[in-house]
Amino acid sequence: MQKSKYVDNFTGLNSNNFPKKYDYPTVEKKIAQYWEDNGIYKFEHGADSGKIYAVDTPPPYVSSAHLHVGHVMSYSQAEFIIRYKRMKGFNIFYPMGFDDNGLPTERYVEKKYKINKSKITREDFIDLCLKETKAGIETYKSLWKSAGISADYGLSYSTIDERSRKTSQKSFLALYNKGLIEKRNEPILWCPKCRTSLAQADVLIEESGGVLYDIEFNSMSGKSLTISTTRPELLGGCVAIYANPADERYESLRDVRIKIPLYDRDVSVRYDESVDMNYGTGLMMVCTWGDASDVIKWKEDKLDTFMILDGAGRLNELSGNYSGLNVKDAKKAIVSDLRGLSLIKGEKPLVHYVGVHDRCETPIEFILAKQWFVKILENKERFINAGNTMKWHPEFMKTRYDEWINNLKWDWNISRQRFYGVPFPVWYCSDCGEAIVADEASIPVDPVTNPPHIDKCPKCGGKEFRPETDVMDTWMTSSMTPFINTSWAYGRDADNGLFNKVYPMSLRPQAQEIIRTWLFYTVVKSIYHTDAVPFENIMISGWGLDRNGKKMSKSQGNFVDPENIIAKYSADALRYWASKAGLGQDLRFNEEDVVNGRRLLIKIWNAARFLITNVHPGFNPHEKNITEIKMGQVDKWIITELENTLKICETDMESYNYSSSLRTATDFFYNMYCDNYLEIIKNIFWEEDGKNDDRKNTVLNVMYFVSLNALKIFAPFLPFITEELYLSFYKNFENDKSIHLSAWPEFDKELIFDDSVKIAGILLNILDASRKLRTGLNLHQNHRASKLLIKTLNPDYIEVINEISGDIMSAARVRRIVFSDKADFKTGDGALFISIEK
DSSP, rough: OOOOOOSSSSSSTTTTSSSSSOOHHHHHHHHHHHHHHHHHHHHHOOOOOOEEBBBBBOOOBOOOOOHHHHHHHHHHHHHHHHHHHTTTTTTTOOOEEEBBOOOHHHHHHHHHHTGGGGGGOOHHHHHHHHHHHHHHHHHHHHHHHTTTOEEEOGGGGEETTTTHHHHHHHHHHHHTTTTOOOEEEEEEEEEEEEEEEOOOGGGGEEEEEEEEEEEEETTTOOOOEEEESGGGGGGEEEEEEEEEETTTGGGTTTTTTEOTTTTSOEEEEEEEETSOSSSSSSSSEESSSSSSHHHHHHHHHTOOOOOOBOSSSSOGGGGGGGGTTTTHHHHHHHHHEEEHOOEEEEEEEEEEEEEEEETTTBBBBEEEEEEEEEOOOGGGHHHHHHHHSSSESSSHHHHHHHHHHHHHOOOEEEEEOSSSBBBOOOEEEETTTOOOEEEEOSSSSOTTSSSSSOOSSSSTTTOOOOOOOOEEEEHHHHTHHHHHHGGOOOOOOOHEEEHHHHEEEEEEEEEGGIIIIIIHHHHHHHHHSSSSSSSEEEEEEEEEEEETOBOOOTTTTTOOOHHHHHHHOOHHHHHHHHSSSSSSSOOOOHHHHHHHHHHHHHHHHHHHHHTTTTOOOTOTTTTGGGSSSSHHHHHHHHHHHHHHHHHHHHHHHTTTTTHHHHHHHHHIIIIIIIIIIIIGGGGGHHHHHSHHHHOOOHHHHHHHHHHHHHHHHHTTHHHHHHHHHHHHHHGGTOOOGGGSSSSSOOOOGOOOOOHHHHHHHHHHHHHHHHHHHHHHOOOOOOTOOEEEEEEEEEEEHHHHHHHTTHHHHHTTEEEEEEEEETOOOTTTSSSSEEEEEO
């Protein structure tokens, strides 16, 4: 036997040098280094890459000093499947991405350094962002490695690196040339706090407490009417009053103009069937712009524009005496003045829905601005059909995707008024305003620091150009991850034709809250660029919850630090917790689940130690095929149970039901292998007379076969301890340099012995009853009793008991078996009675 070179202090197979305790802090660092040094997870990208399983990596925002166990949960759940696929013989393409451009990074830098980006140079601000990006990437890499995430870190990318910028800008140019991107001057969603435009996907709809004010208006003829609104601060921006044409109360208002309270202006009355006659007084005040309904009316009816809000969310000079006030203070002031004039006729508290920016939870506003848009509304059906061609795990998550597309109201605004992001490859002619887009050969390019590739404007001949200073929405880049990963921007033949080998990707794992963004936008880009879906399978994870059932959040501070949990219990134990929830299910963090994971590790270690410390120097499990060994019924039973377990586990893993797979494996390992099989056979190793040498050798072979296959089932979930045991012991007899590169154990119907299951049931009943009797007689477990008396009501049992008498005597610790009518302790079988004589 050739000794493994992995463990330097592994000097032999005996109890003197195999550690009694599993030293996971030392082992996990050592194993992680072994994986890295030996390229265990390296993608083999040669002429013959074999069958590839490609993963479209979730690139998390790195602009944070805090990661929580919810992140580990989400990544680990994808990992369970990825590691399984690797053992199934797939060449795994698993790059690790880091999302580090755009608004989240800018806000993090502004908060950390207590600066306002408008009061610092663009270059200095970007330098700070790059500094924090680099630090954030290292933090994430360290955690992912310590958590056993089996990515090929040599394929890592960041969404601000040159490849990503080139990919994003190439996408922009391609869509621009297809007419799918255009610049338009229209109302846009705006965050007053972040001072940037938003896409619909950046807006969350939340319940908010408010007040519905009944305000008295007057017609030019002096007739009084009441209009209900939650936004009296926008009175100065009112451009029309609407009523439902079926509402007889307001039929007389046709051709009547209405005065706006507090302002020396009047507006017309219009009619539209969309007006809710039962909301408030049935009259609707339309402003520039209070909500989406105002925008729709403005567009459809070509209403006047009276923009009274600026980019900071303050009222401007058009609001008269209220200029300079923010929205909140303006509302207070205007309501106070209306009350002073007795124009508030009623106030009713209500709960309504408000759109807020998902990054800062600031209520959004609408302003008018020229922005770049990707056209998506005209192709909603194509995106729905694309969703139908991909496999969803769990399937019900597709509903969220469909609902999002069906509820889209706006094209995708991709302009952001920030510094740190991928620049638009665009300049404008200073004379005529013509947009000049870069040629593909020049990208990636920053128009702020680089001139265009032409000397004069093709439209007017002007020679002066100004750069586009907005940057792209971060999702313009993140939506290109399948293209970034495959070097698409450099041509489909680049990198040995990688794109053609791995696109569409096999798997997109991600969290549920970014279905509307990362998943949807990736589908949009893929349909537009390739007319095909970007991936075959989608895994949607749930949320990690705190002990109170609330979603963990870095901003809320209700998170659990994974590094502390790993240090206390091990990465494998934390991964065990992550397996407790099925796909799409939220998982409350319960430290007891992590403790149970550590208990499983201890059980695995002790079971392996029992085998290792009992092997003899000449032991070689490959001397004979397991089917050629003369096995007893109990051996056939445990192998049968193993094969049945393998079959269930593989079926579950193929259907992405990893949680059920691990439960099945754990149940087999605890209840069948450890608590029964090992308990039945362990006593034969206490014999020193050599009578049981053949039996010992058989049992050692069976234990080796069962334990190695059990380790392989556990390997995707518990990668560190399984690798440690494999390299320390099993590698002496196996050819693979890692258990994670070994073959997943295949179900073998030739190893199903149905009769053994029935026979083992008899033995287990006798063993369970004998344990109870020994406890009642105060017999130590190692005390060998003189007789085991057995009475059976089923004569067929006699032959069976004689056949397995050796295992019965060994397991029950008795010298002989006697069939006797004196046995009176009834076993769980019902047809068997036993007694023990000391």
